Amino acid sequence: MRKVRRPVVETEIPSVSMADIAFLLLIFFISTTVLGVEEGLTLFLPPKGTAARQISRSNVLILRTDAEGHVYADDAPVPAVDRLGDLVRTRLLANPELVVAIESDPESKYKTMVQVLDEVKEARATKISIRTLPPAAPSRGGQG
Helix, strand or coil: CCCCCCCCCCCCCCCCCHHHHHHHHHHHHHHHCCCCCCCCCCCCCCCCCCCCCCCCHHHEEEEEECCCCCEEECCEEECCHHHHHHHHHHHHHHCCCCEEEEEECCCCCHHHHHHHHHHHHHCCCCCEEEEECCCCCCCCCCCC
16 A cells, blocks of 8 residues: 655744844834923023012011921911912912922932922912021031
């Protein structure tokens, strides 16, 4: 009896076009990917050479943060940072010329200062001053 040979089917995937496919996939994913853009703080600074002007203390609301994360409005503690917007909004309605001064302790967390600034901006305050308080002077330890 004669043996019949069956044709052998190749099970190999041709790798010639693999590089082309990988390249096309790479181009597709690069062109469709949306990169997250970090936004900074939008602040408009006075032009160079602008003279400093005196502001009446009654037109200033001082918001201070300390190293522990507490917030104070004109030296009165604010129970929660998310209530700060209501306080600023109320003061702005009473005095449209209000300047909000944010003073941050050098040891305070950046997150706290940004939360305060966000609340002030949500209250639609347009005149904002930001500064870092000078570090506390070291004690002399019994000299003197």
